[in-house]
Amino acid sequence: MTPTDTIVALASPSGAGAIAVIRVSGTDALKICNSVFKSIHGKDLMRQKSHTIHLGHIMDANKTLDQVLVSLFKGPHSYTGENVVEISCHGSPYIQQQIIQLLLRKGCRMAEAGEFTLRAFLNGKLDLSQAEAVADLISSENEASHQIAMQQMRGGFSNEIKLLRDELLNFASLIELELDFAEEDVEFADRSKFKELLNRIEEVLKRLLDSFAVGNVIKNGIPVAIVGEPNVGKSTLLNALLNEERAIVSEIAGTTRDAIEDELTIGGIGFRFIDTAGIRVTSDVVENIGIKKTFEKIGQAQVVLFLHSAEEFKNAEINLKSLQTEVGKIASKHPDKPLVILVNKIDILNKKERESLEQLLSHVEGSDFEIISAKTKEGIDNLKNRLLKFVNTGALRNNETIVTNTRHYDALLKALDEVQKVQFGMDNSIPGDLLAIDIRQALFHFGEITGEITSDDLLGNIFANFCIGK
């Protein structure tokens, strides 16, 4: 077999690293990569020699995704024996996903588990004696990817997909019913029903696509609420993270009355920081309005940073209790929200005080902690890494159905494309047998997520629901 389509996948281990390698293989590997690559020297990749490396940017239209190094290997002198391009990009999962998605949109297909190796073998790049090893690899990788997929199908994803597929199958059956059983004494659904069903399918597909976690980040950034008493240094922290003087910094407690938002990219992931007033009850009317707003913002955020000043912990015994109470207050309202206690201004503590503070914080239930100095930037990197870890471990997912697997995303995207073709066809009175071509294609893409679909499903569905047969 000589597969000619072009496949893409991450070649380096998944997760955040210093750099990541995205491998593209297939007839159009060079062409597709060239279409998204802008060399800093204005080079055309199509004209470059094999086994060369080029510096440039991956561009999504006018938007720069990342600065990358691109290595060209022209077939047959490549790992797979086909044209291969390896893109070395920065290591954040966000950037990896951005680039991979761009390549998918440009005509690549997500590689199956072990497919690069399989192609290498088929093109004679591996020895026959390695066949069994390759086969084992493929089956074990499939198993692993299946397990991962199952894990990723949280929050009702698999249910939602199943329902959606049933809807599509239902639609396809109604169309097939008109075709194969036109002579039968059955009532055919009218066109407005079809359109309704299609619109519903389209809507769900769009919602699922929108839910794609990284996609969410691209659009909005991950909301992070910074909560703390007045004058514990929220604005300074924000400035430290933002690296610029944005929020109003003042020594007077309660300066930050309105929630201020700012965006910051850490390791390629967008974060939206929401600076809030504290939550301690005061008699100041303005402050109280601020507190109410704070809780609203906590509700919208996916991570809560609970900021304290090291000064507060001079009397450890008392403050452990009140800290636990306050953490409890937030946790009882938002039990699944990651909460990090940040103790700022540790530059004012000596070594011994610092140790006892850490000891103390490790006893607070329902939260993690991080000690920092926004002023000296100490601990800021640790904080950044902790935020990234939330993204990578998926701790930020909320309860709504979310698509997290690129392969699923790819399949849904293609399914949506087909569904939209069917809608267009309906609007233009295209006959059912031609609409069915696109519907089958959509069902095929669903099959890529849920398993195979055969025409037997359609017929079974028809026979179960309609009285067929003269």
Add this chain to the structure above:
Amino acid sequence: MFEEVYDVIVVGGGHAGAEAAAAAANMGSKTLLATMNLQTIGQMSCNPAMGGIAKGQIVREIDALGGYSGIITDKSAIQFKMLNKSKGPAMWSPRAQNDRMRFAEEWRLALESTPNVDFYQEMISGLLIEGNTVKGVRTSLGIDIKGKSVVLTNGTFLNGLIHIGNKQFGGGRAGEKAATGITEQLTDLGFESGRMKTGTPPRVDGRSLDYSKMIVQPGDVHPEKFSYLDTPILSQQRDCFMTHTSEMVHDVLRTGFDRSPMFNGRIKSIGPRYCPSIEDKINRFADKSSHQLFVEPEGWDTVEVYVNGFSTSLPEDIQFKALRSVVGFEKVKFFRPGYAIEYDYFPPTQLKHTLETKLLNNLYFAGQINGTTGYEEAASQGLMAGINAHLKINDRDSFILKRDEAYIGVLIDDLITKGTEEPYRMFTSRAEYRTLLRQDNADLRLTPMSHAIGLATDERLRRMEEKRKKSDAFIKFFKQTSVSPESINPILEEVDSALVKQSDKMFKVFSRPKVTMDHMMQLEAVSNFVNENNLGQEEMEQAEIQVKYAGYIQKEKSNADKLHRLENVKIPDNFDYSILKSLSFEAREKLQSIRPITISQASRISGVSPSDISVLLVYMGR
């Protein structure tokens, strides 16, 4: 009595047997058609009609390949309809009502005038076998007839058991004996067999019906036909009629349920879901207060009438009483009651793509013995078995149609790859590439292939080539000729399509949804081209389809090409799947028993996953 060794012995003279004998003989094989009753060659056991959705396409394919079914249908038709004309061209499906007696007579005459066909009437009760190869047949009188290959087309006759109410008796069709011996011999040799069930409605006396109470169902105003050759087009047609059952009819039927072999467990085997008996319909769809009945004449002259939609195995008194409460049937007289029949079949996964059995060399199965239903399905298998039997004994390459080449290819691939639990009928939805498998292009698809193996005649090929040449030229004309806004806009306005601002290629305008050939013919350049090149209706229609549906056809073609890549990866005959530990257990078992010949076929076996296919590819890839 039989000195010579036949090349091909065909057992059975139904649609499968008759096509098998004709194909083998036309290719040059000395052929014997052995059947229990030479009076029933080409008998339509059930409804007097050929074609229909997906089935009509099959008849066109049989004709394009050089089989007889299309010609015989045309010669004996009493009504013609092109079904689904309002849908896309892939759905247009020809169907004919036939004169049952004329149909059988035409088959008999056609076979008698085919050189190389001998006939013999007797029950074949066994096969002659040497080693793993069939060597002929043995009759019930103990006569041995030697043959290089044997095609079994036993229909519903193998241990056929007829049910009417509580009564049951052996028989292959009403009034005909069942056949015994073959199933027993084959199962002893290791074949797996099963039982299936089908049914047929009562036949009644047309003189006893009041047609004035029914809805007339005429044929098409401009009837077409099945054969690509010069067969007659109907100049007059007979009407069918439609009436309905009612709750009253259903109530009568229900009084017989306790004596229904369907419901009291007497019939154990599975019948087709899409051809249910009337009792099954009112039982399963209890909320439906009425079902359609089609009253179909059995011929030009006979008064016998077929009551389509009333298949039943209820006791005859219930059948009679129920039918008498149907509008228009108040005074009905029965010719014979409906009945159900159970019969032996051999799960078709035991066959190769050529329809040769995997266990015994040179033995072929075709028709209901493979678990199919329908004249068209049977005939096409007979044709393919006859062709391949002839090719094999002449040491020539087998003739296999792919899923994107013909419904016949879909049919056989489904049968041998997936098997079937219920009588298998073709539906267009079974074909992945139905936009390619149209009734209008069966000749373009198949006649050259059949001519190349020596079956389709030169005349068929010449006609096909002329059609292709003329329609291609017409398509080219549309691609190259421009049309001005002044000429085309009035037409576009008429069909409510966006007007053009400047001249555009006719092809592009013609591609628009509501623009038809009739519209295009209003353009002088087009009508001139048609006249100058003497284009007929068929060529014009062909061009129209290829222009209007070009995008869809192209899409299906490229999808089919993907299939071909896997189709080209062959699996060796004797491949040992047990050594592939990476395969799932289920896949290994299924592959071992079905023994697909290509990776593509393997991928269609249920239980074989994409990852199993990747593993197989690793081994077969080079």
